[in-house]
Amino acid sequence: MVLKGKMVIGQSGGPTSVINQSLVGAIIEARQHGEITGILGAHHGIAGIMNEDFIDLTTQSDEELERVANTPAAGLGSVRLKPGKAECERVFEVFKKHDVRFFFYIGGNDSAETAHIIAEMAREANYDFCTVHIPKTIDNDLRVTDHCPGFASAARFVALAFIGDDRDNAALSGIKINVVMGRDAGFLTAASALARQAEGDGPHLIYVPERAFDVARFQSDVKAVVAKYGRCVVAVSEGITDADGHPVMTSGERDSHGNLQLSGTGALGDFLSTKVKEAYAGESVRVRADTFGYLQRSFPTVVSEVDASEARMVGAFGVSQAVATGEPGSVAIRRLSSVPYKSECFMTPLSTVAREATSLKDEYINAESNDVTEAWLDYVRPLVGDLPKIGRLF
Template identity: 50%
Template sequence: MASFDLITGNAVIGQSGGPTAVINQSLVGVVEGLRCGLQASGHVKRVLGMRHGVRGLTKGEFHDLTDMHQDVLDRLAMTPSAGLGSTRDKPDKAYCERVLEACRKHDVRYFFYIGGNDSSDTCRIVREMAVAIGYDMRCFHLPKTVDNDLKENDHTPGFPSAARFVAMASMSDFMDNISLPGIKINVVMGRHAGFLTAASALARRYDRSLNPETDGVSTDGPQLIYVPEVAFDIERFLADVDGIYSKKGRCHIVVSEGIQDKDGVAIGAKLIKNAQTDSHGNVQLSGSGALGDQLSDLIKEKLTPAGGKPPRVRADTFGYVQRCWPDASIIDRMEARRSGRFGATLAMRGEMDGSVAIKRPGTGSALWMGTDNGAPYVSEYARVELSAIAAKTRHMPEEFLLGHNNVSKRFIEYCLPLVGELPSFERF
């Protein structure tokens, strides 16, 4: 226990951005952490949930979590999507002033916000404003994103569960593809980071890291994986598909919704009719099948043999179900819950602010160093500066990529412990 003085007042907790299967675990973790910490010590009087994040906070819309029964908390933790409601609002200075004003009005002394790098930035700005006017309010950020793109984190709550869905959907869909052969494209979430798309490689059952270019054509799908970190070239893509389809009579492909051309322009953003832009300036990529359909159509046009029949081509976009599927990864459930509790612990030990980061011990950095020494998977929690996370994006490191259309064995070893046990299939 640090020697800081603890302040007495209320606590608020909010959820922000795209929901996940375990964002309520983080919420419940904070509530539980406060209960056995600052609430037990009398420093926290009421624990107030913001309805739809800072948007509800500024309107005084709360859901009181102070006396919530443990049974309700446990059910809430197992419920996907943001139980308090979420928001896409990106608070600017004026907005953050209204946030601070609302906090003062409700005697809020502890501010917890669960979200991605923008939510960390909101925490940072609000904390700085509070300091500037001498109002003692401690601000903590809890990590959440299926994109897995937060700096300083080995991985982020939400990602393992979405990766589990993508792996299971890819496994199953590959069995469908060998059952009724053709060319199949699956589009996976991920605006700037390819981690979630890369998780499709866990679907491979013989050797998950076979590279079609150097090891011959993998019999296992997906055979081609395209992430935003590698510039996407249409001609090279068509050649890749042709190369596998002409040998195997089928081809199983996964592309990230955020794949970009060499100038960094998202291919998908140009395809959605009347695409919508959120307050963060992000052009809509999800909630449309346009990218998959366009690639599908291109293949039909370009890979039809002269005078012959076009190949059977189908495209699916996994959609929102990948971030809210209720069968969450066990590791993800535990880690999201514990990261919430750790956030409450930070406040209890007198920290003024900070973001909770998940580390894999023995790595010395946010970057994974391998578990292939036979050591069991372990994770731990650390406080990092809000500014180290705020408004920054982490990408797939080079060591996770293999060529322009595959992922490395290191990525497989990084990702596999996170998703939990996968089903076992029989294949002739």
């Protein structure tokens, strides 16, 4: 089905370092199609659409668009809003009013769900309309796709941070705990393993939310590493839970999705520091914790080249497919080879991506649940790209 009319594009959820690459990829592609008669940016996603708060995206220079593509965080503004039926109806009403025939929503599984509901509504109303979800999340937890744009740049930040912090820890020995983003999926925390370049390099222990976290096990793991190397660097996901599924430590605040706040607080790191000190009761140990926080998803200049180019690609592909077929769907990435790295885009039904998320495969986590496997490193290395080689004097 060939459609003709305006398009709306929006960004949703936690921003990434390359979400603007997807936006710019979509804008540049859209400008090449006569079927798209206007390009409207939704200011703060679904919230902007409901308020008819649009940004005209037809006039920016190529130079400014390239600057936007290389600027972290959502250039249109983002939103954390899972709209209900009434809100989706309002969105659909606005679309009809403005003769919008294409809707591109850049986000995670919640955004895919929103896109899916709106697509279903249009179908029921016999309104000729195409919704495409463009994937984005540093968590890498979308189904179907091999990986998510946004993840590899955040993973690169984490890997670089651990390279430097492990050298810092080697210079002034102690126990160092680094809390990495990831509520339900440990992909980003697992990427810390890329920092190791020689025997003895940290992180020495990696804990992900896919496995129950046991404080006593953690304490004995740390002591074993310190006994071997005289120091210990730990990577831990912010979302680790105990055997009953309760978060190990949270600030107690809930966001608009009803999720507990995990980021933007040092509480988990400080809690684990205390537990390590308790394990060394009486002995003097240097224990420090850092929570990498929002820098992981927003730090300028730390970008994976593969990630930046794929983020651009999924934006452009979503638009070209919508124009060519008029079919709703979600853009996904298929890995063609790891060495050399090659990938391509394909479309998958919205229902296969919406709602449920995915997490680290069992084969990526070691039997002791305190490290990752070689299979994980083979998967993640080509996405993150080459890392600086550590120089050593002894």
